[in-house]
Amino acid sequence: MKLTDLITPVALIDLTRMQHNIERMQTQINGLGANFRPHVKTSKCVEATRAQVQAGAHGITVSTIKEAEQFFAAGITDILYAVGLAPNKLASAAALMHKGCDLKVLTDSVQSAQAIAAFGKAHGVCFKVLIEIDTDDHRSGIKPEAAQLLEVARALTAPECEIVGVMTHAGSSYDLNTPEALISMAEQERAGCVHAAERLRQAGFACAVVSIGSTPTALSAQNLKGVTEVRAGVYIFFDLVMHNVGVCAMNEIALSVLTSVIGHQEDKGWAIIDAGWMAMSRDRGTQKQGVDFGYGQVCDLKGAPIKGYTVSAANQEHGIISRAGQPDLEIAKHFPIGTQFRILPNHACATGAQYPEYQALDATGHVQTWSRFYGW
C-alpha cells in the first residue's frame, strides 16, 4: 500500500520521525543516568511500544487496566499503572498479577491505601504500591512535606502491600513555553519527589523507586540525582501543543491525519475536508497557547506545513481549511476536490484515540497497518 491508496481519513505515523523521537528521548534519559519507562497511553499500539522497548525502555507506564492487560498479553510484564487505583479495579489488578504480570499500582490517600491492603489481605495478594507525590499542584498526589505521606505508608501494611517507591508527574509543564521555565519545573519535579523518598526512608520505609516525568520536563531535565526512572508519553509522536511548549520542531511531529478535500465555499475561501473533529479529536490544546492552530496545521503529502493554512473549524465529519488573514478566494483551484493533506494535530494522545488503527509510513513510502485499542 502507498499513501495515495488509502481511504481517508487515516491516522498516519511517520516512522522516520517516530524512531527519531524515541531515540532522542532514550538518549536524553540514558545520558542522565536513569531508566526510561515510556507511557504507552499515547499510542496504545504494540508495534509502537516494541520500538520503545527495543530502544532501551525499562518497563512501561499505563493509564488504564485495559492497557496493562493488552500489553501484558503482548509479552510486556513490567507495568506501572500510573492512575490512583479505584476500589472497583482491585480485582482486575490482582488477576493480572496472578497471571504473572509485575504490576505496580498507585495511591495517594489513607482511604485508598486501606482499600488496597484490605483487598490484599482478603484475597492473599501482595500489591506492589507506589505513593503518588504532588510536585506542582496541578492534580493528584501528596505534597512532599505533608504528614499524610507517612500515614499512607503506614496504611500500606505488609504482607498485603509492598511499598515500591514514589511517583510524580509535573503535568503543569504543559503550560510553560520557555527553556528556563521548563528547566526549573524539571528540577522542581525531581527535587520534590526525591525529598518525599528521603522522608519515607528516614521513617524506616523502603523506597527503591523514584519515578518522575512528563514529556516537557523529561526533555528539559539537567540532572536526575536521586531519580531511578523517568516517564513520558506524547514524545513518541509529539504534536502542536508540544511544539508551542517548545520541546519539538514542527518536523518532529510524527502523527498526522491524512484527509481529502470534499468541497469548497469559494467566496469564503474554504476547502472542506473529510477530517472533522471525529478524525482530529475535539482537543483544542493550542487555543490557549501562543499560536492557535485551530484543529490542526495543514501539510502537504510529504509532511511539510503549508504556511498559514489550518483546519479553522470542524463538525463531526467535516473540517474547514482556511488561510489566516486574507481568505484564499482561489482555494478551489489551489486545492481541488480529492486533494490530499496531512494535518498535524493539537494533541497526539487524543487524535490517535479516534482510530482503530494507524497506518505506519516508512521512508520508502510504503504503509502498513498497526492495530490500536481503546476503551477500559
Next chain:
Amino acid sequence: MKLTDLITPVALIDLTRMQHNIERMQTQINGLGANFRPHVKTSKCVEATRAQVQAGAHGITVSTIKEAEQFFAAGITDILYAVGLAPNKLASAAALMHKGCDLKVLTDSVQSAQAIAAFGKAHGVCFKVLIEIDTDDHRSGIKPEAAQLLEVARALTAPECEIVGVMTHAGSSYDLNTPEALISMAEQERAGCVHAAERLRQAGFACAVVSIGSTPTALSAQNLKGVTEVRAGVYIFFDLVMHNVGVCAMNEIALSVLTSVIGHQEDKGWAIIDAGWMAMSRDRGTQKQGVDFGYGQVCDLKGAPIKGYTVSAANQEHGIISRAGQPDLEIAKHFPIGTQFRILPNHACATGAQYPEYQALDATGHVQTWSRFYGW
C-alpha cells in the same frame, strides 16, 4: 448486572429516557406530516437504531461509509450518506449498492458531481444523488438561489446518476438559545431547501426528496410544507449543549458516564475521578454557551444533578470534580473514595465515540451491554 457491579468508567444509556426521546421526536415529525430519518452517527449502535426504526423511522442517515456498511450488515437498507462523497470513497459506495444497499450519496459541486458520474459510467453503476443546499451559511452546500445548483444537476448525467432530491442541515441552530430564534431558523431551513427543490423541478430535473434537519430545528419546526423527510441525530441521547440551546430538560439527557472517586485534594475542594477527557471526550461545547458545565454535570446514581458540582478540569484519565463558588472543603467526607457518579456530557456524539460499548440501564436497574463501533 447492576449499576454498582460495573467497572468504571462506563458509557451509560438510561433506556427510559432514550425511549422517551425517540418517541418525542417521532411524534413531532409525524404530526407535521413528514418522514423521519434518524442520524445514527450519534449512537453507532444497532440496538439503539432498532429502537428508532421500531418507533417509525423511515431509513437512516449516516456520516461515514463504515456506518453504512455496519448498518446495512445489520439489515437496514435505506441509507443516506450525508457527507459530500470524496473520490476515494466511490468504490466503497458502489460496493454497498452492488450488495443491495439503497444508498444515497451527496454532492455540492460540479467537480464532485463529475467524479461521481465518471465513476458510474466507468463501472456501470447508477448513483442515487442528493444535492446539498446551504441554508444557513455555516458549512457546505449550494445557496438555494445559486446558478451552481443547476450546473451541478446538469453534471449528474443519466444513466450513471439519478437525482433523488435536495438536502440541507441548519447546523447553526446549535448557536441559538431562544424558542423564537429556533422557530425562525427551522423555517429558514425549510424554505431554503424547498426553494432549491422548486428551482430544480422548474428546470426539468426530478427532485422527489426534500430532506432537512438538525435536532434543534426538527423540534422547533412549526410546519414542514414541501418537506418529505427530517433528519436529526443527537436527540436520541441529548446532552448539555442541547440543554443550553433549550430543546431538552436536564432529565431528558439519556447518556451519562459512570465514574468513581479515586482521590481528593481536600484543601482545594477537589474530588478526583476516573473519568478524564478520554472518558468524557474533549468536547467543551458549553464553554461558549450561557452556562458552562466544564467537562460535565455531576449527578447521583439515579441521574439527578448534584447542584453546583461539575467536572471542572480533566486530564487523560483523571477528572476533577469541584463545586462552583466556595470550594467544598469537606468533599472527601461528602464523596469518599469509591463514590460513584453519573456525569452528563457536553456532547453525546463525542462522548459515546470514546467507548467500544454502552451499558444500557433499564427501569428495573438492570444493565445490558450494547456494542458500538468507531473508525472509518
